[in-house]
Amino acid sequence: MMQQYQEAKAACGDALLLFRMGDFYELFDEDAKTAARVIHLTLTSRDKGENPIPMAGFPHHQLDSYLAKLIAAGYRAAVCEQVEDPKKAKGLVRREVTRIVTPGTVTDDALLDPCQSNFLAAIVEGDTSGLAWVDVSTGQFFATSVPVARLADELARISPAECLLSDDATTTPPVDESVLIARRPPWAFAAKAAQKALTQQFGTKSLEGFGFCDTDTPAVQAAGAILDYLQETQKASLGHIERLVPFHSTASLQLDESTRRSLEITRTIRDGRREGSLLAILDRTVTAMGSRLLSDWIANPLTDIDTINGRLDAVEELLADATFAEACRELLRGVYDLQRLLGRISTGRASPRDLSFIARTLACLPKIKAKLTGRTSPLLRQLEADLDLCPDLRTQLEAALVDDCPLTSREGGLIRDGFSEKLDGYRDLMRGGKQWMAEYQAHEAERIGMPKLKIGFNKVFGYFLEVTNANRDKIPDDYIRKQTLKNAERYITPELKQHEEGVLAADEKSKDLEYELFLELRDAVAASLHRLLATARILAQIDALVSLAELARARGYCRPTMCQEPRLEILDGRHPVLDVTEPDGTFVPNDTTTGADDGLMLLITGPNMAGKSTYIRQVALITIMAQSGSFVPARQATIGIADRVFARVGASDELSRGQSTFMVEMLETARILNTATERSLVILDEIGRGTSTYDGLSLAWSVVEYLHDEIGCRTLFATHYHELTDLEKSLSGVKNLNVAVREWEEQVVFLHKIVDGAADKSYGIHVARLAGVPKSVNERAKAILSRLEEEHLDPRGGAKIARRDEPHTTGDLQLTLFGYEEHPLLEKIRTLAIDQTTPLTALETLQQWQQELASEPQVKPR
Secondary structure (H helix, E strand, O other): OHHHHHHHHHHOOOOEEEEEEOOEEEEEHHHHHHHHHHOOOOOEEEOOOOOOEEEEEEEHHHHHHHHHHHHHOOOOEEEEEEOOOOOOOOOOOOEEEEEEEOOOOOOOHHHOOOOOOOOEEEEEOOOEEEEEEEEOOOOEEEEEEEEHHHHHHHHHHHOOOEEEEEOOOOOOOOOOOOOEEEEEOHHHHOHHHHHHHHHHHHOOOOOHHHOOOHHHHHHHHHHHHHHHHHHHHHOOOOOOOOOOEEOOHHHEOEEOHHHHHHHOOOOOOOOOOOOOOHHHHHOOOOOHHHHHHHHHHHHOOEOOHHHHHHHHHHHHHHHHOHHHHHHHHHHHOOOOOHHHHHHHHHOOOOOHHHHHHHHHHHHHHHHHHHHHOOOOOHHHHHHHHHOOOOHHHHHHHHHHEOOOOOOOOOOOOOEOOOOOHHHHHHHHHHHHHHHHHHHHHHHHHHHHOOOOOEEEEEOOOEEEEEEEHHHHHHOOOOOEEEEEOOOEEEEEOHHHHHHHHHHHHHHHHHHHHHHHHHHHHHHHHHHOHHHHHHHHHHHHHHHHHHHHHHHHHHHOOEOOEEEOOOOEEEEEEOOOOHHHHOOOOOOOOEEEEEEOOOEOEEEEEOOOOOOHHHHHHHHHHHHHHHHHOOOEOOOEEEEEOOOEEEEEOOOOOEHHHOEOHHHHHHHHHHHHHHHOOOOOEEEEEOOOOOOOHHHHHHHHHHHHHHHHHHHOOEEEEEOOOHHHHHHHHHOOOEEEEEEEEEEEOOEEEEEEEEEEOOOOOOOHHHHHHHHOOOHHHHHHHHHHHHHHHHHHEOOOOOEOOOOOOOOOOOOOOOOOOOOOOOOHHHHHHHHOOHHHOOHHHHHHHHHHHHHHHHHOOOOOOO
């Protein structure tokens, strides 16, 4: 058997081998040590001698839970099953590796988040990188060619669980540390092999019908590497992967990695969880398919105005008819995760219960289709027309399967009476056997004069007659003793044994026949994969649209008016997350107006904690929601289609990459300045705060000018540099806003209301007091602030900033917290009696002062 184990281990590479032995999965050698450490199995040994073999295992019914732990820890696991019945095996039971489970290839519900796609990605290096990704559990398969500079953004959007990379790749993919990197041989990425494998998978002569051309070779190579990996790990049909979809970035609103993180679109910054994100607030779906699709919509907002309006029309109709929308929700509650059920069907891992869930889902379709009939919005009408009821398959499944199907297919009890005449015959024999047994028991009890004679059954001896020791003298000669108990003896008779053989044979044959019928039903479902997958996509869309309508109704959202011009007009806009998480009535709504006539750049100043960051974030989130096809948290909104949204909010570092907080800030700012267009929306918060005051102010000033003069996009710029508010006078597109406060008896009340004009204070010292900073520190800070303002502000209270038309001077002023020491010559100048000094004496005095200055050490300006 250990030789069999070694052969299986050699076939699965670096994966931990779970070797089935009876009712347990066992691991040996280094695999056992790893499992003991990672998933806390008890480490024992086999062959206790001079060279014991380390060993660890767990019961077979706990496979899913232990697989989940291994996958979560970033390991690959190979499952080696007994592929023949031990009762029928001659010699050693044959075993084979039936699948290799990795973070990107899991298909079992127990290992997956039902509301989240689980992507396996592959990357082909190059100036234009090839990128492909697949969700094996649902069959969704995409590929694209992407400039290397945008690769990190695309990977952040996909958020893969596992990434394939060639052994000869020279760079590490820009993915999170939790993502498993699987190295593959270079030939797995070969162009010709990829083309051949993909066309064989889809039954086509080329990939042109899917929208791929010669320039998409890197994308095709990446897709081919994925298919090769799946064939190696799944060791089963991949029929549910029925097409390769080209991904076009121009069809989606571009969001880079920093923006997704800063805006917390699908995950929070603090702990990376879904709860607290925009997606968590928007998701009111009732099916797993709808939840995953809505997540995809939010992660990939649209740029095509007609498609956006198509979704908005559907949401509006569902919102207007609450009875219709609620009826759809109730019907969808009876729908199971058809996409993942079909994934298990295709890979041969479906259970009888999975088939019954498909049947129940099909039973909901006629009512759903009827509800959609007669709708007015084009999208709802199209969904109704495309919804395939699959009546033939539904009829077959409902006729065959019992209402409460078992999980296993080998133990019987899954096929209805009346579906198979042959199966009914076996069952009649088995039922008749039970009746015969009862009659036989009564007959024997009367024959030997023992009213309490018992007939029992166990797997070792089969059927038996149990006679108590008190009645031992009544035992007939034809009774054959099989087992002695403490107070009784167990016997068989030739007649009982003969009938037992007939009943057990019928039971075994009925189970075998039920398994055959199960396989036929599974194949029938597999033959309808294309129709069923299309139906699943339609159900997911209906659920997502109903969810958006339900949210709009519950939160009082409005339909945004979409336009091509770079405008933003939002009345009483609210932050979609805080509007829900804060107590009702406490969130303060605000207006936002930008455009060619109203100023494209809003410069927002105001105190700490007053809500500047919240305000600029809510504008970005409202834009993303609108372009996803959602109603928005506002009284009225007009949204100009953006091609990209950039958000530079919050401080973070990348110490593992040797990047400080300020370096990260400048890298993200550089990306915005180099890639934003006039159609983009940019929100920036506290640019320049990671360096010295004058450095930061200078950078912020220059960034504002560049965005205004060179790019001309809609920008919301929140800052504590009040000096920047002077730009409203010199830059026509800049408009000053501030967050209103009220001061009363040395207290500050934050009103969280955005008003016109510039702020003159940040109230940072006040916030420090609220945070509990010692009083002496606050008082000293007030004194320092007063001195700084006195020395470094102009008579109007503004900063002494050079205008763009003033010459640049060498030498930088460095801000100090202390006053400069006065030069002794200043006092001599002050006390010189000019009216009593002759011209000759004045020249002699000046010459003396020059000599004094010349004798002093030279100090370069700082």
